[in-house]
Amino acid sequence: MPADPAALRLALAEDIATADPTLDPGWRDAVAAVPRELFLGSSVFRPADGGWQPVHRAETGEDEWLRMVYSDRTWVTQVGEKNAADATGPVSGSPTSSATLPSLVVRTAHLARLRPGQKVLEVGTGTGYSTAVLCHRLGPGNVVSIEYDADVAASASAHLKEAGCTPTLVVGDGLQGCKEYADYDAIIATCSVRSVPPSWFWQLNDGGSITTTICGWMLAAGLIRLVLDDEGTAHGRFTGDTITYMLARPHERPLAPVFFRLEGDTRRTRLDPGLLEEWAGRFVAQLAAPSAELLTTGSGIVLRDVATGSQAWTQPEGKGSTVHQHGPLRLWDQVEEALTRWQDAGAPALTEFGMTATPFDQKVWIGSPRGPSWRLPV
Ligand SMILES: C[S@@+](CC[C@H](N)C(=O)[O-])C[C@H]1O[C@@H](n2cnc3c(N)ncnc32)[C@H](O)[C@@H]1O
Known part of the structure; x- marks a missing residue:
């Protein structure tokens, strides 16, 4: 029997919900509703021999392609400046854009505690898949998504249109936030940062949150949700998730x-x-x-x-x-x-780490803000 995208989508949503029983069912429903095949286009890269091998939909056959699309994995769509669709053979270099694995997309949204009606800025539109997931739950009028790479942004825009999704899309450096549509209830980054950009503090409503992975040049990452207090200081604790997103381009080595x-x-x-x-x-x-x-x-x-x-x-x-x-x-x-x-301190896991941050001074600590601490490069 030919693969049925709707059935595969539903199975993926169920698998993700079973693996994480704490997941808000609204996010499971979003995975079950958003057609990921529209966002992966016609080609992706898979890792091979220390490089990246393009896989084209036209060559895999439709069933195999749909199974790839609905596997819970990240598909790299661009390496360096090479888009998967333009690649005819193996490519070396670092990924510069991808479709994040669906479980991580919803895990991040769940962790951000986004609720229908809240206004969110997503940093890193990528293929537009996570943007569509956010739109399904929050309403397209509440989602602003910014992408650094103009070509990637153009494809995302086409994918979202095809999916009938109408968020506000912006091309630019998300490390500057997106002042035009501020203030936001939440900022959610699908690229990592070395420290929290000052603009994100300034473009949040009081009590707003920032959900991001803090990463660096040793590629060690921690996922965190920070909440802004009345005095403009953000506080939060890292989750234990052993995941990461690619570094924001201006934060690359x-x-x-x-x-x-x-x-x-x-x-x-x-x-x-x-x-x-x-x-x-x-x-x-x-x-x-x-x-x-x-x-x-x-x-x-x-x-x-x-x-x-x-x-x-x-x-x-x-x-x-x-x-x-x-x-x-x-x-x-x-x-x-x-x-x-x-x-x-007992060699604790990342769940024991937290962060206190202002635009000018950001500290990661163990246990409590009075525990051992280190400053991030701001
Ligand atoms: C992991 S991908 C995003 C995945 C995407 N959310 C999805 O589900 O398809 C990270 C994206 O962040 C973008 N990016 C990197 N630095 C950025 C920045 N400073 N501002 C906005 N986007 C950025 C990259 O070009 C890339 O497309």
């Missing part, structure tokens, strides 16, 4: 030259560099060295500071590891000190 290991000062590490393989451990390391990128993990880690070129790399030796540090910053010292504070 600048291109760095090819990496060469330099000997530098050498010592034994006091802590296992393998802690950076753990979600919370890596998050703490990133807080401690916010302008450093993590180039490798596995049998030793490599950190490079994008601003100063400082580097730290470890290698297993005997029962422990040795670290080599070179440049003005002692990256491993910074990371090790932070990891020690985290371990002294």
